[in-house]
Amino acid sequence: MFDNTELLHGDSLDASLTVANLEHSATWYADVLGFSEDRRHQRDGKLIAVSLKAGVVRILRNLDAILQAVRGRLPRAVLLVANVYDPTDGSGDLEGHRLRPQEMRWLRDHNAGVDRLCGQRGARLIDVHGHFAGHGRSAPAAERWYWSGSLIEPGVVGASELRRLWLTALDESGA
Numbered sequence: 001m002f003d004n005t006e007l008l009h010g011d012s013l014d015a016s017l018t019v020a021n022l023e024h025s026a027t028w029y030a031d032v033l034g035f036s037e038d039r040r041h042q043r044d045g046k047l048i049a050v051s052l053k054a055g056v057v058r059i060l061r062n063l064d065a066i067l068q069a070v071r072g073r074l075p076r077a078v079l080l081v082a083n084v085y086d087p088t089d090g091s092g093d094l095e096g097h098r099l100r101p102q103e104m105r106w107l108r109d110h111n112a113g114v115d116r117l118c119g120q121r122g123a124r125l126i127d128v129h130g131h132f133a134g135h136g137r138s139a140p141a142a143e144r145w146y147w148s149g150s151l152i153e154p155g156v157v158g159a160s161e162l163r164r165l166w167l168t169a170l171d172e173s174g175a
């Protein structure tokens with residue numbers, strides 16, 4: 001059975017603070033806490049404030065609302081939710097484009113949040129991230145599950161593996 005208690009209660013997560021160095025603090029909130037910059041506020045050409053938002057929290061809050069709505073309307077439905085693969089295999093290297101540490105953390109936080117939500121909402125997690133690990137940037141080019149034209153897109157083998165994961169999850173759920 002699933003836990004029916006609320007996971008997230010707010011509509012957003014915002015930060016308001018007074019700091020000595022606004023630029024440094026805004027960067028710290030983005031790099032360390034995963035906030036993204038929403039808007040810069042200037043007066044007479046001088047930066048006076050930065051509005052931040054929490055992107056991963058917003059995504060997870062929306063997913064939570066979707067899961068609750070589906071569960072509320074279809075209480076016996078089989079809910080399947082997939083997490084997100086990492087084509088860099090943890091390196092952050094996308095062949096010419098380097099992901100920032102905060103972007104790698106957002107991926108980890110998103111996947112951890114999806115896992116928690118699945119447990120709390122009675123949904124089944126399809127662990128695409130775990131299944132694809134080792135078949136991206138760290139694998140020899142000929143053995144990757146990603147399209148050679150763009151490392152972020154599954155190739156033929158990757159697409160087949162995604163299909164297999166979903167079909168296996170459906171079979172195991174009895175749906």
